[in-house]
Amino acid sequence: MNRLLWVEDLSGHIDTPKGRLHILNGVSFCVHENECFGIIGESGSGKTMTALSVLRYAERLGFQIDAGAIVFEGEDVLGFNKRRLLHYNGGRVAVIPQDPMTSLDPLFTAESQLVETLRTHKKLTVKQAKAQAYAIAEKMRIAPEKLKCYPFQLSGGMLQRIVGAAAIACHPKMIIADEPTTALDVTVQLQYLKLLRDIQDEYGAAIVFISHDMHAVSMICDRIAVMYAGRIVECASKNGLLRNPRHPYTRALIRSANLSGEVRGKYDTIDGVPPDPLAKPVGCSFADRCPHSMPRCFAETPPKTTRDDHEVCCWACQKDESKT
């Protein structure tokens, strides 16, 4: 499979009055063409900042990249100038934001917002753009009369479909969906995930699906990366990760996500709290919450080891392997 997006050792920080926040500490992953890649992690783990860096939005929020590279279709994204960036954002890479209520302009109808997106990226007359807008709406299963509505007249699920329609409007190579289902009801969530999957099959776009919801990720993704304190600690195929998790954090996360839905006694939890981003990370950031931590974990950052396309950053896992 061809590599579409390749992020290597991305590190960055935000300077605040309280001090420097170390948001990303060496994020590496790649997304292949036509796959659905999931990034899962707790709030504050850096999922959204990774996505925003790939889109080059993060800089506007005061995020500074210290090191690393982002390569999209063989081109260096960090080196893009303004004009290239305009074509890149929305044209080649599109985003579905978390909250559909606030990402649409309340003063314009859904139709005019779709038309605006189309005309920004393609040379189209208003009439042509309208025709395309209706065609895309049909793909996203939006009834034509809904396009004449203003955002406040529509339900959350419908708004999220309209935002999705705007994202696929220009046939992007990759769609970044940042927690697209968090604001939706469970029943609507499922339909939306299915719709995303269908669209992916039809358009051949890759999806980067960011979520803290293990259920949603396991439903839609082909490969899953687990993020913790600004690093990707484990990355594997869906079945590899869910059936055979190796990093202690992933194991704890899967246990507390309770995928089978059956708990009667006590809920599994992860003790402790994630590290403070103000402190510069030394060693493995999960070490003080980890039941398998060794002295080495507190001193040295574990490198990535790969076995059967299953990447993991953990000293304890390495030790286990050398034994066998």
Place this chain on the structure above:
Amino acid sequence: MNKEIHALEIDHVSKTYRNRTLLGKTSAVKIIDDVSFAIPQGKTLGLVGESGSGKSTVTRLALRQEKPTDGSVRFFGTDIWRCDKERVRDFRRSVRMVFQDPYSSLDPRMKVRAILSEPLIVAGMDDKDEIERRLRRTMTKVGLASDYLERFPREFSGGQRQRIAIARSLILSPRLLVLDEPVSSLDVSVRGRILNLLKDYQRTNNTAYLFISHDMASIGFLSDCIAVMYFGSIVEIGSADDVLQNFRHPYTEMLIHSSVAASLSDRDAEPPAELPSHLNPPAGCAFYGRCAYRKDVCSHTPPRPAEIGDGHFVSCHFAEALAAVRGKETIRRDGEPEYAL
């Protein structure tokens, strides 16, 4: 059999809102239609349903923020709308609420100490030492260090904030706690800790919970009874085991299937998930448009709740047939089924 005293009893409650247009025409919108349930002391009733199903209106009715159009709401046997002022004050002290979003439910300009002591002061407590003792005891109960009392909400993470919100609700030792999606805005790793905390507190203090959520896993963990709401009515109610494992309403089935992890490709396309409009309510079953098992009869005749097991009620024409389709168990039936699926 002695009659059990329920902490909260919602008895055939309906709520209709009237809407008057500029020309003086009135239209009535029935948001809650004949809802009944009861929560015994020390037990939890889980209320499930999607947005727009009327869960929030039910909580407002239970908290005496809305007056029911029909039916009665009773708290330990007393009708909260037909009693004297002293009883109402007592009711307000004994019923507390925990909100969904701990970021907006705590005043950012109040220290934790002020947030927690406010309910005590409003309840008429003026002994400084007693207040201090209560504050410390409650902080310990929710698993927070007492030096956090001097901090502001912004210094805490989401899980800690929710603990503060829970501490504020517990400080008056309520007899009924209304929990409106207390964990849905929290991370999974924190979610479990809050649920464990609530369960432990209930076990030691015998508090009744009305727990609202759309997450079947947390509902199943905390609840003794589960009521499933759809379009202003309860479509299925029963013990947690009955509803989760032996559900008979297609909507319950849909909710449970949506929350259990499975591959998407295993599923068939479902009908569109839009709720019917309250301004133009459907003549038959409200779930007709989305139901996978629908028949002609559903479009014109609304189903009545029928008891299919001990305290397990379902409003569906095909409740028994659904069980047959699922093949879980055979149920006793007098005569042949009226409809075949």
